[in-house]
Each structure stands twice: as C-alpha cells, then as structure tokens.
Amino acid sequence: MALNTFTRRGLAMLAGVGIAALTIGQAAAADPVRIAAVVQSLDTEFNVLWANAANNHPLVKDGTVKLTVLDGRMDALTQSNQFDTAISEKYDAIVFVPVDIDAGNDPVQRAKDAGITVIGSNTLISNTDLYNAYIASNDVEAGKLLAKSVFDKMGGKGNVVIGEGMIGQSAQVQRLQGIEETLKDYPDIKVLEQKTANWSRAEALSLMENWLTAHAGQINGVIGENDEIAIGALEAIKAHGLDPKTIPVAGVDGVTDALLAVKRGEMMSTLQDADAQAQGAIDLALVAKQPDYKPKAAVWDVNGGKLAWEGGKQQHYSVPWIPVTLDNVDALLSMRKTQ
Known part of the structure; x- marks a missing residue:
C-alpha cells in the first residue's frame, strides 16, 4: 500500500511537471504585449504611485505585458522624443500622461499614424479625439x-x-x-x-x-x-x-x-485614484488590441458601478474623486503602506 501510494504521488508529480512545462512553453511562445508608459515625471509622489500601480497590473506581473515606464521629466520635448522611440521600436501601445495640454497632440498623432494604440491617463491633451480611449478624473x-x-x-x-x-x-x-x-x-x-x-x-x-x-x-x-x-x-x-x-x-x-x-x-x-487611472489604462490598451478582452485590474465595476467597464467600448472613462475625511483617512493610509 505504501509503495502504491508513493507511486501514485510520483506519477501525479510528473504529470504536474509536464503540465507546468507545457504552460510555460506556451507562454514563452507568445510574445508579450509591449506597452510604453510616457509619464510626466517620476519626481512627484503621485506619479510614482501611478507608475507603481501600472507595474502591479496582474498581466504586467505575470509577464503577459511588458511595460516600460519612461520619465518625461516635466518636459514636453522629452516626451515627444520618447514617443518617437516607442514608434521606431514598434510598441503595441502607449499610455500617455502628458506634460502639456497642447504639445502632446502631435506625438499622439504620429503614434496613431504608425498604427499604435494610444491611451490617455491622468492628465490629457486638448484633442482627446486622438486617443483610442482615455481614463482620468474630472x-x-x-x-x-x-x-x-x-x-x-x-x-x-x-x-x-x-x-x-x-x-x-x-x-x-x-x-x-x-x-x-x-x-x-x-x-x-x-x-x-x-x-x-x-x-x-x-x-x-x-x-x-x-x-x-x-x-x-x-x-x-x-x-x-x-x-x-x-x-x-x-x-x-x-x-x-x-x-x-x-x-x-x-x-x-x-x-x-x-x-x-x-x-x-x-x-x-x-x-485621486492612481490605481484606477494606471491599471485601467492598461486594460483599455489591451481591449483596443483584442475586442473580447476581459479586464484584469480590480478597479472596474466597483463603488456602485461608478467606474463601469461597459465592455471597454467607451472612449472616456471618468474615475471618481474620493474626499479624504477623518472617517476614511486611516484606511487610506493603511492601503498606502501595502503599495
């Protein structure tokens, strides 16, 4: 009996290894989706929170998405050059947090002309019609x-x-x-x-x-x-x-x-909800490439549906503001410690 039990366990372990190897092989065979996040600056806490949230998206963490966060250094020309780099390196999508409301229009147009999906997040350009979609607070x-x-x-x-x-x-x-x-x-x-x-x-x-x-x-x-x-x-x-x-x-x-x-x-x-703006933008970039994509970020259809996914078909998603009060500040601080 002991021998049979051991044998069964060994066969199960070998089967598990085979399945694991197959899954890894399949994952390795598929190229990751490459997304460039062109952000204003990484010198302020909110932008760092945004970048950390983007890097914590489930598909970034498991390698399905390869995310590159680019520091715009609060300079519109730097961001324009970063767009050119992303275009020349044929990224699948760009998530854009622009420095300047008007100067950001031209690089977005260049990316669209090159067939690259562009999702706006947090701050916006003046011609939001150029975006495939955008997610921000009002x-x-x-x-x-x-x-x-x-x-x-x-x-x-x-x-x-x-x-x-x-x-x-x-x-x-x-x-x-x-x-x-x-x-x-x-x-x-x-x-x-x-x-x-x-x-x-x-x-x-x-x-x-x-x-x-x-x-x-x-x-x-x-x-x-x-x-x-x-x-x-x-x-x-x-x-x-x-x-x-x-x-x-x-x-x-x-x-x-x-x-x-x-x-x-x-x-x-x-x-201002950095998680919703950053992770939501990644989901919107992915649904633009795959219409039947289901969102993976835990930011959708919460708070009574105030940020509803709606199939990822809307161009504009508005993230609700959360007033900080004595009633919720300790909970918000606790969440910050885990980020």
Missing part, C-alpha cells in the same frame, strides 16, 4: 471641490491665495476653471495672489512665505492645485508661527503627507 470638478471646501471653511468671505500647477497642463487649466467657476458663487471672497508653483512643495513654500510677508494677517485661506503645493503652503504657515487650523488649506491627490495632515486636522485633501 479636474474641473476637482477645482470646484477645492474651492468650495476652503470657501466654506472661511465662512464664505475673506481673502484667498491660489498656488497653481505647471501652466499649460490639463490639470492646471481645468482645476483653475473649476476654482473660477466656484468663485462666482462667493462674491465676498477675494483672490489676493495667484501664481504657479509648478506642482512643487518647495516652490509653494517659497511663494507662501512671500505672500505671508506681503499680506501679513490678511490671508484667510489657501488653495493648492495639488497636495504638494498645499503642503508647501502649510509648512510656511507653521514656520510663521500661525495656527494652520485658523487658515483653511486644501489640495488634491491624497499623497501620504497630505493624508497625515488631514488626520492632524491641518488641511483638506481629495484622493
């Missing part, structure tokens, strides 16, 4: 959320300063549009200062220090078009010996330091 809505949260904390009156992102990026253009539309509903709010901080915490810190000196005791609220700008402003407020709880500050992205500041009651933030 930045006009973000601007409105930002402005309303600060204006309401100010009691609907007083002086506000605005730290903008890099001029010419879709997020800067559209978030400012949302802020300006909201200002129309608050006639007693005055904008004291408005200037770009280029999405940079350090630049925002310097700007805010100057504004606090030039308008001592007059600044009642701060809008940062992203969290890095809001955090820089918050650091300047603290450095001036002011209580941040008396000057409402808001940003967008849900980077780690912003989540911690929300937990301390020092600022407000809205999470």
Whole structure:
C-alpha cells in the first residue's frame, strides 16, 4: 500500500511537471504585449504611485505585458522624443500622461499614424479625439471641490491665495476653471495672489512665505492645485508661527503627507485614484488590441458601478474623486503602506 501510494504521488508529480512545462512553453511562445508608459515625471509622489500601480497590473506581473515606464521629466520635448522611440521600436501601445495640454497632440498623432494604440491617463491633451480611449478624473470638478471646501471653511468671505500647477497642463487649466467657476458663487471672497508653483512643495513654500510677508494677517485661506503645493503652503504657515487650523488649506491627490495632515486636522485633501487611472489604462490598451478582452485590474465595476467597464467600448472613462475625511483617512493610509 505504501509503495502504491508513493507511486501514485510520483506519477501525479510528473504529470504536474509536464503540465507546468507545457504552460510555460506556451507562454514563452507568445510574445508579450509591449506597452510604453510616457509619464510626466517620476519626481512627484503621485506619479510614482501611478507608475507603481501600472507595474502591479496582474498581466504586467505575470509577464503577459511588458511595460516600460519612461520619465518625461516635466518636459514636453522629452516626451515627444520618447514617443518617437516607442514608434521606431514598434510598441503595441502607449499610455500617455502628458506634460502639456497642447504639445502632446502631435506625438499622439504620429503614434496613431504608425498604427499604435494610444491611451490617455491622468492628465490629457486638448484633442482627446486622438486617443483610442482615455481614463482620468474630472479636474474641473476637482477645482470646484477645492474651492468650495476652503470657501466654506472661511465662512464664505475673506481673502484667498491660489498656488497653481505647471501652466499649460490639463490639470492646471481645468482645476483653475473649476476654482473660477466656484468663485462666482462667493462674491465676498477675494483672490489676493495667484501664481504657479509648478506642482512643487518647495516652490509653494517659497511663494507662501512671500505672500505671508506681503499680506501679513490678511490671508484667510489657501488653495493648492495639488497636495504638494498645499503642503508647501502649510509648512510656511507653521514656520510663521500661525495656527494652520485658523487658515483653511486644501489640495488634491491624497499623497501620504497630505493624508497625515488631514488626520492632524491641518488641511483638506481629495484622493485621486492612481490605481484606477494606471491599471485601467492598461486594460483599455489591451481591449483596443483584442475586442473580447476581459479586464484584469480590480478597479472596474466597483463603488456602485461608478467606474463601469461597459465592455471597454467607451472612449472616456471618468474615475471618481474620493474626499479624504477623518472617517476614511486611516484606511487610506493603511492601503498606502501595502503599495
């Protein structure tokens, strides 16, 4: 009996090895789908979160997709050159997070002319019709959320300063549009200062220090078009010996330091879902190549269907914003630790 059991186990193991070898051989025989991700920059936390999410897509992890993440270094010309490289190397698809809303149109057109699928993600080009599909959050809505949260904390009156992102990026253009539309509903709010901080915490810190000196005791609220700008402003407020709880500050992205500041009651933030934008873009690139493809990322058809797959047939997918609150901040921080 012992011999028979051993024999059966050995045969089962050998059969398993044969099946495994066959599966590996089949996988090796099929060339991986090659996707280039041309991103703005890998110097900011949100873009790093985006890139990490893309690399954690199930088909990237198992080798079905070969993903190459290219750092655009916040330079439109660099991104244009990266497109040319992807075109010459005959990538199957490009996922694009553009630096400039207008300068990104031409490289996308060149890729399309070469028969390469282009999926937009996060920030956009002005001619979105050039994309096979795009997935992003509504930045006009973000601007409105930002402005309303600060204006309401100010009691609907007083002086506000605005730290903008890099001029010419879709997020800067559209978030400012949302802020300006909201200002129309608050006639007693005055904008004291408005200037770009280029999405940079350090630049925002310097700007805010100057504004606090030039308008001592007059600044009642701060809008940062992203969290890095809001955090820089918050650091300047603290450095001036002011209580941040008396000057409402808001940003967008849900980077780690912003989540911690929300937990301390020092600022407000809205999470931008990097997982949905990055992994969703990869699924959209794959369905463009294979119409019956089923999405593998765990970002679809969740939250009551707010990000519905719909067969991958839509051109525009809008990722919902997630306001960061004292009720959800610990859960968001726990998720960040596992990424």
